[in-house]
Amino acid sequence: MSNALPLGRSFKIDSQSSVSEFSSSGSFRNIQSLADWRTYLPNYNLSFINPEIKCVRPERLWIVTHPISPEHLHQALQWRYAVKKFDSHKKIPDHTWKVLEESLVLTPSSFGLQPWRFYVVTDMTVKSQFPAISWGQTQVRDASHVVVLTAKSELTTEDVERYIHSISTTRQVPLESLAGLKNVIINSLQNPPAGMNVREWNIRQVYIALGNLMTAAATLGIDTCPMEGIIPAKYDEILDCRKDGYETVVVCTLGYRAEDDKYAAAAKVRYPLEQLIFHVEQ
């Protein structure tokens, strides 16, 4: 939508009915009159921020924009469950699928190294081979899309150089200015965090992509089942990914739940929030 409010930015609307955007320099830039915005506001999900200011200076209303409302996000997360039975007749539309692929590409990784590849399998002849190497589970055959998330088994200095080049060209900065970063990354490969080896470190990154994909899918009303009940080496054989230095970590099946999947109605089993989340505050 061309008139969309930019996401994650703060605005204030003052008593003069003008809308301003908070800029990083600390000043406000006048944008448009409130009358114009009022036409569009109902289309957006807005949160009020800084309620203290709202109280002390009631003439000012602060808002922050975000893609969906907190209530919608909560609803989507509650709706998601690990699907046991997909409706094999339903396929994810292309334009929706493309965004889900972007959720993989946009996944953050340590240093931004992206030590992964994602294989998207929709071919029925290939999918049909999967239950036999997935503890007999049928989601890998019946889901619309099967994503095999693989990690790079090792990272070399060439991988780091490729990444540094990518930063240089994307952000138009000279390679020399990235020499320090390059050394820090190479040192980290020699001494990965928490005593891990690089392979384990890479596998951890892949799970971030899995989470990102599942949350993105739920937000779009697409069902998923994350699956570790697989024989990774057999997936590697079918995908022939080892030759390029990648190994299967986990699978995510995506599509639409079957109407008779009884797990859809099962209550979520989660420890109470108070036992999981601890606030450190004044």
Ligand SMILES: Cc1cc2nc3c(=O)[nH]c(=O)nc-3n(C[C@H](O)[C@H](O)[C@H](O)COP(=O)(O)O)c2cc1C
């Ligand atoms: C890494 C991972 C691997 C999983 N592997 C399987 C699997 O192979 N088959 C399956 O049916 N569910 C699998 N699950 C689903 C979990 O059993 C499920 O997420 C958990 O019981 C919580 O239920 P919910 O996702 O329905 O809320 C896996 C989940 C995760 C996060």
